[in-house]
Amino acid sequence: MPKPVISIQDTHKSYRIGEKPTLWQRLIGKKDPRRTLEVLKGVNLDVSPGETVVLIGSSGSGKSTLLRCINKLEVIDSGRILVNEHLVGYRDKGGELVDESARETARKRTDIGMVFQHFNLFMNKTALENVMAPLLHVKKLSRAEARAKAEPALAMVGLQDRMENYPSRLSGGQKQRVAIARALAMEPNVMLFDEPTSALDPELVGEVLAVIKKIAASGTTMMIVTHEMQFAREIADRIVVMDGGLIVEQGPPEDVFVNPRHSKTRALLRRSGILDIPETEVLGVVGEVGE
Amino acid sequence: MEFIENVFGVIPSLIKAIPVVAQLAIGAMVLALVLGLLLALARLSKNRLLRGIAIFYVEIIRGTPLLVQLVYIYFVLPVFGIQLDPIAAGIIGLGLNYAAYLSEVYRTSILAIDSGQTEAALSLGYTPTKALWRIVIPQSFTIALGPIGNYFIAMVKDTALTSVIAVSEILKTANVLNAQTFQTTEIYTAAALVYLALSLPLSRLVIVLEKKARSRA
Numbered sequence: 001m002p003k004p005v006i007s008i009q010d011t012h013k014s015y016r017i018g019e020k021p022t023l024w025q026r027l028i029g030k031k032d033p034r035r036t037l038e039v040l041k042g043v044n045l046d047v048s049p050g051e052t053v054v055l056i057g058s059s060g061s062g063k064s065t066l067l068r069c070i071n072k073l074e075v076i077d078s079g080r081i082l083v084n085e086h087l088v089g090y091r092d093k094g095g096e097l098v099d100e101s102a103r104e105t106a107r108k109r110t111d112i113g114m115v116f117q118h119f120n121l122f123m124n125k126t127a128l129e130n131v132m133a134p135l136l137h138v139k140k141l142s143r144a145e146a147r148a149k150a151e152p153a154l155a156m157v158g159l160q161d162r163m164e165n166y167p168s169r170l171s172g173g174q175k176q177r178v179a180i181a182r183a184l185a186m187e188p189n190v191m192l193f194d195e196p197t198s199a200l201d202p203e204l205v206g207e208v209l210a211v212i213k214k215i216a217a218s219g220t221t222m223m224i225v226t227h228e229m230q231f232a233r234e235i236a237d238r239i240v241v242m243d244g245g246l247i248v249e250q251g252p253p254e255d256v257f258v259n260p261r262h263s264k265t266r267a268l269l270r271r272s273g274i275l276d277i278p279e280t281e282v283l284g285v286v287g288e289v290g291e
Numbered sequence: 292m293e294f295i296e297n298v299f300g301v302i303p304s305l306i307k308a309i310p311v312v313a314q315l316a317i318g319a320m321v322l323a324l325v326l327g328l329l330l331a332l333a334r335l336s337k338n339r340l341l342r343g344i345a346i347f348y349v350e351i352i353r354g355t356p357l358l359v360q361l362v363y364i365y366f367v368l369p370v371f372g373i374q375l376d377p378i379a380a381g382i383i384g385l386g387l388n389y390a391a392y393l394s395e396v397y398r399t400s401i402l403a404i405d406s407g408q409t410e411a412a413l414s415l416g417y418t419p420t421k422a423l424w425r426i427v428i429p430q431s432f433t434i435a436l437g438p439i440g441n442y443f444i445a446m447v448k449d450t451a452l453t454s455v456i457a458v459s460e461i462l463k464t465a466n467v468l469n470a471q472t473f474q475t476t477e478i479y480t481a482a483a484l485v486y487l488a489l490s491l492p493l494s495r496l497v498i499v500l501e502k503k504a505r506s507r508a
Contacts, residue, residue, distance in 0.1 A: 109415070114411075122430070123430060134412075183414075
Protein backbone atom coordinates (compact mmCIF):
# COMPACT_ATOMS: atom_id res chain seq x y z
CA MET A 1 0.00 0.00 0.00
CA PRO A 2 1.43 3.42 -0.91
CA LYS A 3 1.25 6.06 1.81
CA PRO A 4 -2.00 8.09 1.58
CA VAL A 5 -1.71 11.63 0.17
CA ILE A 6 -4.46 12.79 2.49
CA SER A 7 -5.05 11.10 5.81
CA ILE A 8 -7.93 12.31 7.94
CA GLN A 9 -7.92 10.79 11.42
CA ASP A 10 -10.72 11.06 13.97
CA THR A 11 -11.32 14.68 13.07
CA HIS A 12 -13.78 16.75 15.06
CA LYS A 13 -14.91 20.29 14.28
CA SER A 14 -17.59 22.48 15.77
CA TYR A 15 -18.81 26.01 15.25
CA ARG A 16 -19.76 28.41 18.03
CA ILE A 17 -23.02 30.11 17.18
CA GLY A 18 -24.11 33.43 18.56
CA GLU A 19 -22.70 36.59 20.03
CA LYS A 20 -19.24 36.49 21.64
CA PRO A 21 -19.28 37.55 25.30
CA THR A 22 -18.02 41.10 25.76
CA LEU A 23 -14.99 41.94 27.88
CA TRP A 24 -17.34 43.20 30.60
CA GLN A 25 -19.41 40.01 30.56
CA ARG A 26 -16.24 37.96 30.90
CA LEU A 27 -15.02 40.11 33.80
CA ILE A 28 -18.17 39.52 35.81
CA GLY A 29 -17.77 35.82 35.08
CA LYS A 30 -20.78 35.42 32.78
CA LYS A 31 -20.94 32.09 31.04
CA ASP A 32 -20.23 32.00 27.31
CA PRO A 33 -23.73 32.14 25.82
CA ARG A 34 -22.66 30.61 22.49
CA ARG A 35 -24.18 27.40 21.32
CA THR A 36 -21.83 24.76 19.94
CA LEU A 37 -22.75 22.98 16.75
CA GLU A 38 -20.67 19.93 15.98
CA VAL A 39 -20.28 19.58 12.21
CA LEU A 40 -17.60 16.88 12.08
CA LYS A 41 -18.00 14.13 14.65
CA GLY A 42 -14.91 12.01 14.17
CA VAL A 43 -14.13 11.54 10.51
CA ASN A 44 -11.58 9.01 9.23
CA LEU A 45 -10.59 8.93 5.59
CA ASP A 46 -7.43 8.09 3.64
CA VAL A 47 -6.96 9.15 0.03
CA SER A 48 -4.35 7.26 -2.02
CA PRO A 49 -2.06 8.82 -4.62
CA GLY A 50 -3.94 9.42 -7.86
CA GLU A 51 -7.27 8.56 -6.34
CA THR A 52 -10.42 10.61 -7.04
CA VAL A 53 -12.70 10.69 -4.01
CA VAL A 54 -16.11 12.28 -4.37
CA LEU A 55 -17.92 13.44 -1.23
CA ILE A 56 -21.69 13.49 -1.41
CA GLY A 57 -24.30 14.19 1.22
CA SER A 58 -27.19 16.54 1.92
CA SER A 59 -26.39 20.16 2.80
CA GLY A 60 -25.20 20.47 6.37
CA SER A 61 -23.70 16.99 6.34
CA GLY A 62 -20.21 18.43 6.84
CA LYS A 63 -18.67 17.60 3.46
CA SER A 64 -17.61 21.16 2.55
CA THR A 65 -16.33 21.78 6.07
CA LEU A 66 -14.24 18.61 5.86
CA LEU A 67 -12.72 19.77 2.60
CA ARG A 68 -11.95 23.23 4.05
CA CYS A 69 -10.27 21.65 7.08
CA ILE A 70 -7.74 19.92 4.83
CA ASN A 71 -5.93 23.17 3.95
CA LYS A 72 -6.89 24.84 7.24
CA LEU A 73 -9.41 27.30 5.90
CA GLU A 74 -11.30 25.92 8.89
CA VAL A 75 -9.64 25.10 12.20
CA ILE A 76 -10.27 21.63 13.63
CA ASP A 77 -11.01 20.91 17.29
CA SER A 78 -9.24 17.56 17.52
CA GLY A 79 -7.91 14.74 15.39
CA ARG A 80 -5.26 14.88 12.71
CA ILE A 81 -5.28 15.71 9.02
CA LEU A 82 -2.07 14.86 7.21
CA VAL A 83 -1.37 15.97 3.66
CA ASN A 84 1.74 14.45 2.10
CA GLU A 85 2.41 13.07 5.58
CA HIS A 86 2.49 16.52 7.21
CA LEU A 87 0.03 18.43 9.35
CA VAL A 88 -1.10 21.60 7.58
CA GLY A 89 -1.25 24.62 9.88
CA TYR A 90 -0.41 22.81 13.09
CA ARG A 91 2.46 21.30 15.01
CA ASP A 92 2.07 18.30 17.26
CA LYS A 93 3.24 19.42 20.68
CA GLY A 94 3.09 16.40 22.90
CA GLY A 95 -0.23 15.24 21.49
CA GLU A 96 -1.69 18.76 21.42
CA LEU A 97 -2.28 20.64 18.17
CA VAL A 98 -0.69 24.09 18.19
CA ASP A 99 -0.64 26.59 15.31
CA GLU A 100 2.50 26.61 13.22
CA SER A 101 3.84 29.80 11.61
CA ALA A 102 1.77 31.42 8.87
CA ARG A 103 4.71 31.13 6.51
CA GLU A 104 5.00 27.38 7.06
CA THR A 105 1.25 26.89 6.50
CA ALA A 106 1.40 28.95 3.32
CA ARG A 107 4.26 26.84 2.00
CA LYS A 108 2.31 23.61 2.52
CA ARG A 109 -0.80 25.07 0.94
CA THR A 110 1.04 25.55 -2.35
CA ASP A 111 0.85 21.75 -2.72
CA ILE A 112 -2.93 21.76 -2.19
CA GLY A 113 -4.96 23.35 -4.99
CA MET A 114 -8.49 24.44 -4.19
CA VAL A 115 -11.44 25.38 -6.39
CA PHE A 116 -14.36 27.19 -4.80
CA GLN A 117 -18.08 27.26 -5.44
CA HIS A 118 -18.02 30.99 -6.16
CA PHE A 119 -14.78 30.89 -8.21
CA ASN A 120 -13.12 33.63 -6.12
CA LEU A 121 -11.19 35.04 -9.06
CA PHE A 122 -9.25 38.20 -8.23
CA MET A 123 -11.69 40.76 -9.61
CA ASN A 124 -9.10 43.41 -10.48
CA LYS A 125 -6.99 41.06 -12.58
CA THR A 126 -7.43 39.60 -16.05
CA ALA A 127 -7.67 35.84 -16.54
CA LEU A 128 -3.97 35.70 -17.32
CA GLU A 129 -3.05 37.94 -14.36
CA ASN A 130 -5.15 35.73 -12.08
CA VAL A 131 -3.13 32.68 -13.05
CA MET A 132 0.15 34.58 -12.95
CA ALA A 133 -0.43 36.28 -9.58
CA PRO A 134 0.44 33.37 -7.26
CA LEU A 135 3.34 32.36 -9.52
CA LEU A 136 4.76 35.88 -9.12
CA HIS A 137 3.82 36.53 -5.49
CA VAL A 138 4.22 33.08 -3.97
CA LYS A 139 6.57 31.14 -6.22
CA LYS A 140 8.57 34.32 -6.94
CA LEU A 141 8.94 33.50 -10.63
CA SER A 142 9.92 36.19 -13.11
CA ARG A 143 7.13 37.60 -15.29
CA ALA A 144 8.39 35.63 -18.28
CA GLU A 145 8.52 32.37 -16.32
CA ALA A 146 5.08 32.98 -14.81
CA ARG A 147 3.64 33.69 -18.24
CA ALA A 148 5.24 30.54 -19.62
CA LYS A 149 3.36 28.51 -17.00
CA ALA A 150 0.11 30.48 -17.02
CA GLU A 151 -0.57 30.38 -20.75
CA PRO A 152 -0.48 26.56 -21.11
CA ALA A 153 -2.64 26.27 -17.96
CA LEU A 154 -5.26 28.52 -19.56
CA ALA A 155 -4.97 26.64 -22.84
CA MET A 156 -5.53 23.40 -20.94
CA VAL A 157 -8.94 24.68 -19.78
CA GLY A 158 -9.71 25.99 -23.26
CA LEU A 159 -9.39 29.71 -22.51
CA GLN A 160 -6.38 30.71 -24.61
CA ASP A 161 -8.60 33.31 -26.36
CA ARG A 162 -9.88 34.87 -23.13
CA MET A 163 -6.61 35.57 -21.35
CA GLU A 164 -6.95 39.36 -21.44
CA ASN A 165 -10.53 39.39 -20.12
CA TYR A 166 -11.43 40.59 -16.65
CA PRO A 167 -13.64 38.22 -14.63
CA SER A 168 -16.61 40.56 -15.12
CA ARG A 169 -16.39 39.80 -18.85
CA LEU A 170 -16.39 36.01 -18.40
CA SER A 171 -19.28 33.58 -18.00
CA GLY A 172 -19.56 31.53 -14.81
CA GLY A 173 -18.18 28.46 -16.53
CA GLN A 174 -15.25 30.43 -17.92
CA LYS A 175 -14.55 31.95 -14.50
CA GLN A 176 -14.47 28.53 -12.91
CA ARG A 177 -12.13 27.25 -15.60
CA VAL A 178 -9.77 30.19 -14.94
CA ALA A 179 -9.91 29.32 -11.23
CA ILE A 180 -8.98 25.72 -12.05
CA ALA A 181 -6.12 26.89 -14.27
CA ARG A 182 -4.92 29.20 -11.49
CA ALA A 183 -4.82 26.33 -9.01
CA LEU A 184 -3.21 23.91 -11.48
CA ALA A 185 -0.47 26.33 -12.52
CA MET A 186 0.92 26.05 -8.99
CA GLU A 187 1.48 22.35 -9.71
CA PRO A 188 -0.16 21.01 -6.56
CA ASN A 189 -0.24 17.27 -5.94
CA VAL A 190 -3.72 17.41 -4.43
CA MET A 191 -6.76 19.21 -5.82
CA LEU A 192 -9.79 20.04 -3.68
CA PHE A 193 -13.05 20.98 -5.42
CA ASP A 194 -15.73 22.54 -3.23
CA GLU A 195 -19.01 22.31 -5.17
CA PRO A 196 -17.35 23.58 -8.35
CA THR A 197 -20.56 23.67 -10.42
CA SER A 198 -23.17 24.62 -7.82
CA ALA A 199 -23.16 28.32 -8.73
CA LEU A 200 -23.34 27.73 -12.49
CA ASP A 201 -26.23 27.92 -14.90
CA PRO A 202 -27.14 24.37 -15.97
CA GLU A 203 -25.86 24.84 -19.53
CA LEU A 204 -22.41 25.84 -18.21
CA VAL A 205 -21.92 22.86 -15.90
CA GLY A 206 -20.71 20.52 -18.63
CA GLU A 207 -17.66 22.54 -19.69
CA VAL A 208 -16.37 22.68 -16.10
CA LEU A 209 -16.97 18.99 -15.45
CA ALA A 210 -15.14 18.14 -18.68
CA VAL A 211 -12.07 20.01 -17.43
CA ILE A 212 -12.20 18.28 -14.04
CA LYS A 213 -12.39 14.89 -15.78
CA LYS A 214 -9.33 15.80 -17.78
CA ILE A 215 -7.41 16.55 -14.57
CA ALA A 216 -8.57 13.30 -12.97
CA ALA A 217 -7.31 11.42 -16.02
CA SER A 218 -3.89 13.02 -15.55
CA GLY A 219 -3.51 11.20 -12.25
CA THR A 220 -3.79 14.11 -9.80
CA THR A 221 -5.12 13.14 -6.38
CA MET A 222 -8.52 14.80 -5.99
CA MET A 223 -11.29 15.32 -3.48
CA ILE A 224 -14.52 16.67 -4.90
CA VAL A 225 -17.64 17.84 -3.08
CA THR A 226 -20.55 17.87 -5.50
CA HIS A 227 -24.27 17.49 -5.96
CA GLU A 228 -23.83 16.31 -9.55
CA MET A 229 -24.54 12.63 -9.02
CA GLN A 230 -24.09 11.55 -12.62
CA PHE A 231 -20.70 13.27 -12.72
CA ALA A 232 -19.74 11.73 -9.37
CA ARG A 233 -20.56 8.31 -10.74
CA GLU A 234 -18.45 8.82 -13.84
CA ILE A 235 -15.37 10.35 -12.25
CA ALA A 236 -15.05 8.82 -8.79
CA ASP A 237 -12.75 5.99 -7.84
CA ARG A 238 -14.54 6.08 -4.52
CA ILE A 239 -17.78 7.67 -3.36
CA VAL A 240 -17.89 8.84 0.26
CA VAL A 241 -21.34 9.58 1.69
CA MET A 242 -21.53 11.95 4.64
CA ASP A 243 -24.43 12.58 6.96
CA GLY A 244 -24.59 14.50 10.23
CA GLY A 245 -20.83 14.98 10.43
CA LEU A 246 -19.93 11.36 9.84
CA ILE A 247 -19.05 9.13 6.92
CA VAL A 248 -21.97 6.74 6.67
CA GLU A 249 -21.01 4.79 3.61
CA GLN A 250 -18.20 4.56 1.08
CA GLY A 251 -17.18 2.42 -1.84
CA PRO A 252 -16.76 2.30 -5.61
CA PRO A 253 -19.50 4.22 -7.45
CA GLU A 254 -21.02 1.09 -8.92
CA ASP A 255 -21.63 -0.24 -5.39
CA VAL A 256 -22.82 2.96 -3.75
CA PHE A 257 -25.07 4.05 -6.61
CA VAL A 258 -26.48 0.66 -7.55
CA ASN A 259 -26.60 -1.00 -4.21
CA PRO A 260 -26.66 1.67 -1.46
CA ARG A 261 -26.72 0.12 1.98
CA HIS A 262 -27.35 3.07 4.24
CA SER A 263 -30.84 4.56 4.44
CA LYS A 264 -29.40 8.11 4.22
CA THR A 265 -27.58 7.21 1.02
CA ARG A 266 -30.75 5.81 -0.45
CA ALA A 267 -32.73 8.90 0.54
CA LEU A 268 -30.07 11.13 -1.00
CA LEU A 269 -29.93 9.16 -4.24
CA ARG A 270 -33.69 9.07 -4.48
CA ARG A 271 -33.89 12.86 -4.09
CA SER A 272 -31.26 13.23 -6.82
CA GLY A 273 -33.27 10.97 -9.14
CA ILE A 274 -30.52 8.34 -9.32
CA LEU A 275 -32.43 5.70 -7.41
CA ASP A 276 -36.00 5.16 -8.53
CA ILE A 277 -36.81 2.18 -6.37
CA PRO A 278 -39.29 3.11 -3.67
CA GLU A 279 -38.07 3.00 -0.06
CA THR A 280 -40.00 -0.10 1.00
CA GLU A 281 -38.77 -2.27 -1.84
CA VAL A 282 -35.12 -1.47 -1.14
CA LEU A 283 -35.64 -2.11 2.52
CA GLY A 284 -37.26 -5.42 1.71
CA VAL A 285 -34.38 -6.55 -0.47
CA VAL A 286 -31.33 -5.27 1.33
CA GLY A 287 -32.32 -4.48 4.88
CA GLU A 288 -30.79 -1.90 7.21
CA VAL A 289 -27.06 -1.83 7.60
CA GLY A 290 -25.10 0.31 10.02
CA GLU A 291 -27.95 2.02 11.85
CA MET B 292 -20.35 96.25 -14.50
CA GLU B 293 -17.73 98.05 -12.52
CA PHE B 294 -18.30 95.48 -9.76
CA ILE B 295 -17.48 92.59 -12.07
CA GLU B 296 -14.41 94.40 -13.35
CA ASN B 297 -13.25 94.95 -9.77
CA VAL B 298 -13.81 91.30 -8.92
CA PHE B 299 -11.72 90.19 -11.87
CA GLY B 300 -9.14 92.83 -10.92
CA VAL B 301 -8.64 91.10 -7.56
CA ILE B 302 -8.42 87.53 -8.91
CA PRO B 303 -4.80 87.70 -10.18
CA SER B 304 -3.46 88.54 -6.73
CA LEU B 305 -5.47 85.67 -5.22
CA ILE B 306 -4.29 83.22 -7.88
CA LYS B 307 -0.75 83.87 -6.67
CA ALA B 308 -1.75 82.01 -3.48
CA ILE B 309 -2.71 78.82 -5.34
CA PRO B 310 0.78 77.25 -5.07
CA VAL B 311 0.48 77.57 -1.29
CA VAL B 312 -2.93 75.90 -1.38
CA ALA B 313 -1.53 73.13 -3.57
CA GLN B 314 1.38 72.62 -1.23
CA LEU B 315 -0.95 72.38 1.77
CA ALA B 316 -3.51 70.11 0.14
CA ILE B 317 -1.08 67.72 -1.54
CA GLY B 318 1.28 67.53 1.46
CA ALA B 319 -1.58 66.96 3.89
CA MET B 320 -3.25 64.42 1.59
CA VAL B 321 -0.09 62.33 1.31
CA LEU B 322 0.22 62.37 5.10
CA ALA B 323 -3.47 61.50 5.51
CA LEU B 324 -3.34 58.67 2.95
CA VAL B 325 -0.38 56.97 4.63
CA LEU B 326 -1.41 57.53 8.24
CA GLY B 327 -5.04 56.68 7.39
CA LEU B 328 -4.04 53.29 5.98
CA LEU B 329 -1.90 52.54 9.04
CA LEU B 330 -4.81 53.49 11.31
CA ALA B 331 -7.21 51.29 9.33
CA LEU B 332 -4.84 48.31 9.56
CA ALA B 333 -4.40 48.91 13.29
CA ARG B 334 -8.17 49.05 13.64
CA LEU B 335 -8.55 45.72 11.80
CA SER B 336 -5.65 44.00 13.56
CA LYS B 337 -6.10 41.20 16.09
CA ASN B 338 -3.95 43.11 18.57
CA ARG B 339 -6.26 44.73 21.09
CA LEU B 340 -3.78 47.48 22.00
CA LEU B 341 -3.31 48.55 18.37
CA ARG B 342 -7.06 48.53 17.87
CA GLY B 343 -7.54 50.62 21.00
CA ILE B 344 -4.97 53.21 19.94
CA ALA B 345 -6.57 53.58 16.51
CA ILE B 346 -10.08 53.96 17.93
CA PHE B 347 -8.85 56.49 20.51
CA TYR B 348 -7.08 58.55 17.83
CA VAL B 349 -10.07 58.60 15.49
CA GLU B 350 -12.49 59.57 18.27
CA ILE B 351 -10.25 62.42 19.54
CA ILE B 352 -9.79 63.84 16.05
CA ARG B 353 -13.42 63.52 15.02
CA GLY B 354 -14.59 64.91 18.33
CA THR B 355 -12.74 68.21 18.05
CA PRO B 356 -12.98 70.92 15.36
CA LEU B 357 -10.26 71.09 12.72
CA LEU B 358 -9.92 74.81 13.42
CA VAL B 359 -9.11 74.09 17.08
CA GLN B 360 -6.60 71.41 16.05
CA LEU B 361 -4.80 73.85 13.74
CA VAL B 362 -4.67 76.53 16.40
CA TYR B 363 -3.44 73.98 18.92
CA ILE B 364 -0.59 72.82 16.70
CA TYR B 365 0.51 76.33 15.81
CA PHE B 366 -0.02 78.22 19.07
CA VAL B 367 0.06 75.59 21.85
CA LEU B 368 2.83 73.22 20.73
CA PRO B 369 5.46 76.04 20.93
CA VAL B 370 4.73 76.11 24.67
CA PHE B 371 6.15 72.58 24.73
CA GLY B 372 9.10 73.64 22.61
CA ILE B 373 7.76 72.50 19.22
CA GLN B 374 7.84 75.49 16.91
CA LEU B 375 6.50 74.93 13.39
CA ASP B 376 6.33 77.33 10.49
CA PRO B 377 2.76 78.07 9.37
CA ILE B 378 2.76 75.87 6.27
CA ALA B 379 4.25 72.87 8.12
CA ALA B 380 1.70 73.33 10.91
CA GLY B 381 -1.05 73.53 8.28
CA ILE B 382 0.08 70.36 6.52
CA ILE B 383 0.38 68.43 9.78
CA GLY B 384 -2.93 69.69 11.14
CA LEU B 385 -4.90 68.95 7.98
CA GLY B 386 -3.09 65.64 7.48
CA LEU B 387 -3.66 64.34 11.01
CA ASN B 388 -7.30 65.37 10.81
CA TYR B 389 -8.05 63.83 7.43
CA ALA B 390 -6.16 60.64 8.34
CA ALA B 391 -8.88 59.89 10.88
CA TYR B 392 -11.60 60.19 8.26
CA LEU B 393 -9.66 58.35 5.58
CA SER B 394 -8.96 55.48 7.99
CA GLU B 395 -12.70 54.88 8.12
CA VAL B 396 -12.88 54.95 4.32
CA TYR B 397 -10.07 52.41 4.11
CA ARG B 398 -11.51 50.23 6.84
CA THR B 399 -14.95 49.97 5.27
CA SER B 400 -13.54 49.39 1.79
CA ILE B 401 -11.23 46.62 3.05
CA LEU B 402 -14.19 45.00 4.82
CA ALA B 403 -16.23 45.32 1.62
CA ILE B 404 -13.92 42.91 -0.22
CA ASP B 405 -15.44 39.44 -0.28
CA SER B 406 -13.71 37.02 2.11
CA GLY B 407 -13.53 34.57 -0.81
CA GLN B 408 -10.73 36.70 -2.25
CA THR B 409 -8.63 36.11 0.86
CA GLU B 410 -9.54 32.43 0.99
CA ALA B 411 -8.51 31.94 -2.62
CA ALA B 412 -5.20 33.69 -1.95
CA LEU B 413 -4.55 31.61 1.19
CA SER B 414 -5.32 28.39 -0.68
CA LEU B 415 -2.74 29.39 -3.30
CA GLY B 416 -0.04 29.78 -0.67
CA TYR B 417 -0.20 33.50 0.20
CA THR B 418 0.43 34.27 3.86
CA PRO B 419 -2.41 36.31 5.45
CA THR B 420 -0.23 39.45 5.33
CA LYS B 421 0.65 38.93 1.68
CA ALA B 422 -2.99 38.26 0.81
CA LEU B 423 -3.94 41.55 2.46
CA TRP B 424 -1.31 43.64 0.67
CA ARG B 425 -1.33 41.90 -2.71
CA ILE B 426 -4.98 40.98 -3.17
CA VAL B 427 -7.33 42.76 -0.76
CA ILE B 428 -5.87 46.27 -0.40
CA PRO B 429 -5.41 46.86 -4.17
CA GLN B 430 -9.05 45.95 -4.72
CA SER B 431 -10.25 48.08 -1.84
CA PHE B 432 -8.60 51.13 -3.44
CA THR B 433 -11.11 50.88 -6.28
CA ILE B 434 -13.90 51.23 -3.74
CA ALA B 435 -12.08 53.88 -1.71
CA LEU B 436 -11.19 56.06 -4.69
CA GLY B 437 -14.47 58.00 -4.84
CA PRO B 438 -14.64 58.86 -1.12
CA ILE B 439 -10.90 59.68 -1.08
CA GLY B 440 -11.42 62.06 -4.01
CA ASN B 441 -14.29 63.76 -2.22
CA TYR B 442 -12.21 64.19 0.91
CA PHE B 443 -9.44 65.70 -1.19
CA ILE B 444 -11.82 68.29 -2.61
CA ALA B 445 -13.05 69.05 0.90
CA MET B 446 -9.45 69.43 2.02
CA VAL B 447 -8.67 71.94 -0.72
CA LYS B 448 -11.45 74.10 0.66
CA ASP B 449 -10.45 73.46 4.28
CA THR B 450 -7.03 74.96 3.55
CA ALA B 451 -8.87 78.26 4.08
CA LEU B 452 -8.87 77.47 7.80
CA THR B 453 -5.08 77.79 7.86
CA SER B 454 -5.53 81.55 7.37
CA VAL B 455 -5.92 81.76 11.16
CA ILE B 456 -2.42 80.38 11.63
CA ALA B 457 -0.90 82.93 9.30
CA VAL B 458 -0.56 80.82 6.16
CA SER B 459 -0.65 83.09 3.12
CA GLU B 460 -3.24 81.08 1.27
CA ILE B 461 -6.23 82.49 -0.65
CA LEU B 462 -8.36 83.66 2.27
CA LYS B 463 -5.44 85.22 4.13
CA THR B 464 -4.43 87.05 0.95
CA ALA B 465 -8.01 88.27 0.60
CA ASN B 466 -8.01 89.46 4.21
CA VAL B 467 -4.85 91.47 3.61
CA LEU B 468 -6.25 93.01 0.42
CA ASN B 469 -9.46 93.86 2.23
CA ALA B 470 -7.59 95.66 4.97
CA GLN B 471 -5.85 97.77 2.31
CA THR B 472 -8.70 98.57 -0.06
CA PHE B 473 -12.00 97.87 1.78
CA GLN B 474 -13.48 96.41 -1.44
CA THR B 475 -14.99 93.73 0.81
CA THR B 476 -17.70 92.40 -1.52
CA GLU B 477 -15.45 92.26 -4.56
CA ILE B 478 -12.54 90.63 -2.76
CA TYR B 479 -14.47 87.85 -1.03
CA THR B 480 -16.54 87.20 -4.16
CA ALA B 481 -13.28 86.75 -6.02
CA ALA B 482 -11.97 84.43 -3.27
CA ALA B 483 -15.11 82.28 -3.51
CA LEU B 484 -14.73 82.14 -7.30
CA VAL B 485 -11.12 80.98 -7.04
CA TYR B 486 -12.10 78.13 -4.68
CA LEU B 487 -14.90 77.19 -7.05
CA ALA B 488 -12.51 77.20 -9.99
CA LEU B 489 -10.27 74.80 -8.07
CA SER B 490 -12.90 72.35 -6.87
CA LEU B 491 -15.10 72.02 -9.98
CA PRO B 492 -12.39 70.48 -12.19
CA LEU B 493 -11.32 68.29 -9.28
CA SER B 494 -14.77 66.80 -8.87
CA ARG B 495 -14.88 66.08 -12.62
CA LEU B 496 -11.50 64.39 -12.27
CA VAL B 497 -12.74 62.22 -9.40
CA ILE B 498 -15.72 61.07 -11.48
CA VAL B 499 -13.47 60.19 -14.43
CA LEU B 500 -10.97 58.30 -12.25
CA GLU B 501 -13.75 56.39 -10.53
CA LYS B 502 -15.24 55.36 -13.87
CA LYS B 503 -11.87 54.23 -15.10
CA ALA B 504 -11.23 52.14 -11.98
CA ARG B 505 -14.69 50.55 -12.15
CA SER B 506 -14.41 49.61 -15.82
CA ARG B 507 -11.59 47.21 -14.98
CA ALA B 508 -13.41 45.27 -12.31
